[in-house]
Every structure is written in C-alpha cells, then in structure tokens.
Amino acid sequence: MKRVITYGTFDILHYGHVNLLRRAKALGDYLIVVLSSDEFNKIKNKTSYYTYEQRKMILEACRYVDLVIPEYNWEQKREDIQKYQADIFVMGDDWKGKFDFLSDLCEVIYLPRTPDISTSKVKEEVICKK
Numbered sequence: 001m002k003r004v005i006t007y008g009t010f011d012i013l014h015y016g017h018v019n020l021l022r023r024a025k026a027l028g029d030y031l032i033v034v035l036s037s038d039e040f041n042k043i044k045n046k047t048s049y050y051t052y053e054q055r056k057m058i059l060e061a062c063r064y065v066d067l068v069i070p071e072y073n074w075e076q077k078r079e080d081i082q083k084y085q086a087d088i089f090v091m092g093d094d095w096k097g098k099f100d101f102l103s104d105l106c107e108v109i110y111l112p113r114t115p116d117i118s119t120s121k122v123k124e125e126v127i128c129k130k
C-alpha cells in the first residue's frame with residue numbers, strides 16, 4: 001500500500017488542483033491531503049474564499065482524495081510523513097527543490113503545474129465579470 005502525501009490551500013478547487021491530485025494519487029494507492037488551516041493561510045499571506053471546513057468538504061468529495069488533515073505550520077511535514085507513513089511527498093513544481101530536505105524520509109516528487117489557472121485568476125475574473 002503506497003501512501004502519497006501533498007499539501008496546499010486548495011481554495012476554490014479548480015482543474016489545476018484536480019490535475020495535481022489525480023497525478024499524485026496515480027503514484028500510489030492512498031492520497032493524504034494536508035490542507036492549510038485558515039490561521040496558517042494568514043501566515044502564508046493567503047486569504048481563502050472558503051473556510052477550512054468548506055475546503056475540506058470539497059476535497060473529500062474528490063475521487064482522488066482518501067484523507068484530509070489540517071496544516072497548521074511549515075514545520076509539521078516531517079512529523080506528518082512519519083505519522084502517516086507516507087512513501088511519496090508530492091507538490092507542484094512551483095515548489096521545486098523547496099522540500100528536498102524530506103528526501104531522507106520519503107520520495108519527493110514535483111509535478112508540472114497546470115498552466116493558466118490559479119485561484120487568484122478565478123477570483124479576479126469572476127469578481128471583474130460581476
């Protein structure tokens with residue numbers, strides 16, 4: 001049973017996120033998404049449109065996602081990987097290199113980001129179109 005773990009805010013879930021989740025799941029059998037809490041989003045200077053609970057509910061409806069747990073800080077990854085026995089850590093390649101320090105614990109894979117889509121783009125276009 002190969003376990004995959006990934007992190008993010010996943011606000012206003014879009015096809016770029018789903019592309020990431022689909023490819024991450026395809027690397028193993030079980031996908032854990034560590035979802036940024038509303039408080040951690042503030043630390044990341046991100047204000048999400050949906051609350052943590054709403055973003056969690058939406059992610060749990062995604063066929064590729066097996067478990068959603070909260071991300072409270074930058075430092076919890078090593079502990080999460082050990083606690084959840086993750087074999088593979090996956091992020092989009094905008095993070096390339098940033099999490100190589102985890103490679104003593106598990107395989108670290110960066111997947112190409114889906115071009116031309118982001119939560120901020122959706123917000124701008126939806127808000128501007130009003």
Ligand code: C2G
Pocket residue numbers: 007008009010011016017020036044071074090091092093094095112113114115116117118
């Ligand atoms: N992503 C992607 N293609 C896009 C947009 C996002 O592949 N067009 C990927 C990102 O690379 C990331 C995941 O989808 O792996 C979630 O993106 P965000 O919600 O923006 O996550 P981020 O704010 O980068 O949080 O501790 C790590 C942080 O929590 C990552």
